[in-house]
Amino acid sequence: MVYLAPLPTFYRVYKRKSTEGFQSVPYVVALFSAMLWISYAFLKTDACLLTTINSVGCAIETVYIVVYFVYAPKGAKIFTAKLVLLVMVAMFGLILLLTLLLSEGAKRVEVLGWICVSFSVSVFVAPLSVIRLVIRTKSVEFMPFSLSFFLTLSAVVWFAYGLLIRDLYVSLPNVLGFIFGILQMALYVAYEDRKKVAVVEQELPEHVLPITKPDTAQKAVEIHRTVEAHGEDKVGDGDQKEIDENK
Numbered sequence: 001m002v003y004l005a006p007l008p009t010f011y012r013v014y015k016r017k018s019t020e021g022f023q024s025v026p027y028v029v030a031l032f033s034a035m036l037w038i039s040y041a042f043l044k045t046d047a048c049l050l051t052t053i054n055s056v057g058c059a060i061e062t063v064y065i066v067v068y069f070v071y072a073p074k075g076a077k078i079f080t081a082k083l084v085l086l087v088m089v090a091m092f093g094l095i096l097l098l099t100l101l102l103s104e105g106a107k108r109v110e111v112l113g114w115i116c117v118s119f120s121v122s123v124f125v126a127p128l129s130v131i132r133l134v135i136r137t138k139s140v141e142f143m144p145f146s147l148s149f150f151l152t153l154s155a156v157v158w159f160a161y162g163l164l165i166r167d168l169y170v171s172l173p174n175v176l177g178f179i180f181g182i183l184q185m186a187l188y189v190a191y192e193d194r195k196k197v198a199v200v201e202q203e204l205p206e207h208v209l210p211i212t213k214p215d216t217a218q219k220a221v222e223i224h225r226t227v228e229a230h231g232e233d234k235v236g237d238g239d240q241k242e243i244d245e246n247k
Contacts, residue, residue, distance in 0.1 A: 002154040003030075003060040005147040010067050019072045023130055024065065024080040026123070031061035032087045033123045036116045039096065040169070043109045049161075050170075113169035120173035124151070124180040131187060140191045148188060152181025 006027070013019055034057040041050035069080055095115055103111045130143050155177030162171025 002147075002150045003057045005150040006064060006144065008146065009144050010064055013067060013071050017071055019068055019076060021133065022068070023133070024068045024072070024076065024083065026130065027061050027064045027068065028080070028083050028087055029119070030123050031058060031065065032092060033116070033119045034058045034061060035088075035092055036095070036112070036119055039099075040109070040112050040116045043112060044167075046165075117169050117173045121176050124155075124173070124177040131184065134187060134191060138191060140188050143184060143188060145185065145188050145192075148181055148184035152178055152185065155181055 009022065013022065034054040037050055037054040038058070041047035041054070044050070065080065065084065069077055072080065095112075099108050099112045099115070134140055134143050155174040159171045159174040159178070162168070162174065
C-alpha cells in the first residue's frame with residue numbers, strides 16, 4: 001500500500017503533463033532501499049516476504065521515476081538522471097562489491113543489515129524536502145495524506161514483523177519511520193485546516209456600504225423650507241417639479 005499510495009499524485013502528473021514542483025528524490029531513494037533489502041533477503045534464510053514485497057516495490061518505484069522523467073522540466077530531468085546514476089549504479093555497485101569482498105557469512109549479513117537500516121532511515125528522511133516545500137508554499141498538494149498515512153502504517157507493521165522474527169535490522173528503522181509519518185500527517189492536518197479557512201474567507205461577501213439616493217420626500221421638505229424662507233422665486237424649475245410630483 002505504501003508503494004501504491006503515490007498513484008493519485010502520478011495520475012495527476014500524467015493528466016496535466018507536468019510534475020508541478022514534485023520532487024523525484026523520495027522515489028529514487030525508495031527504489032534504492034528496496035534493492036538493498038532484496039540483497040539482504042538473499043543472504044538471510046526464510047526471508048521470502050522481504051524479497052517479494054521489495055521486488056514489487058522496485059517495479060512500482062521504477063514506473064514512478066519513468067513517469068516523472070517523462071513529464072519533468074529539463075533541469076529536473078538532468079538532476080534525476082544524475083541521481084539515478086549516482087545511487088543505482090555507483091553506490092549500489094560499491095555496496096555489493098564491499099560486502100562480497102570484505103566480509104563473509106554472518107559478518108556479511110550484519111554489514112549489509114546496517115547499511116539497509118541507514119538507507120531505510122533515508123527513505124523516511126527523504127520527504128523532508130517535500131515538508132520544506134509544504135511549509136514554504138503553505139500548500140499540502142505536494143504531500144498526499146494517503147502516502148503519509150500508509151508510510152506510518154507500514155512502519156508499525158514492519159516494526160512488529162521485525163520483532164516477531166527477531167530481526168533488529170528490520171524493526172529498528174521503522175521507529176523513526178513512525179515518528180516521521182506522524183509528523184507529516186500532523187503537518188498535513190495543520191495546513192489543510194489553514195487552507196479551508198482561507199477558502200471560507202474568500203467565499204464571504206465583501207462588506208459594501210450601500211449608497212442610497214436622498215429620500216424624495218425629505219428633499220421636498222427641504223424645498224418647502226426654502227420657499228418659506230426666500231419665496232417662490234428662489235425655487236428652481238426642477239425642484240418645483242419634484243414638489244408637484246409629491247403632492
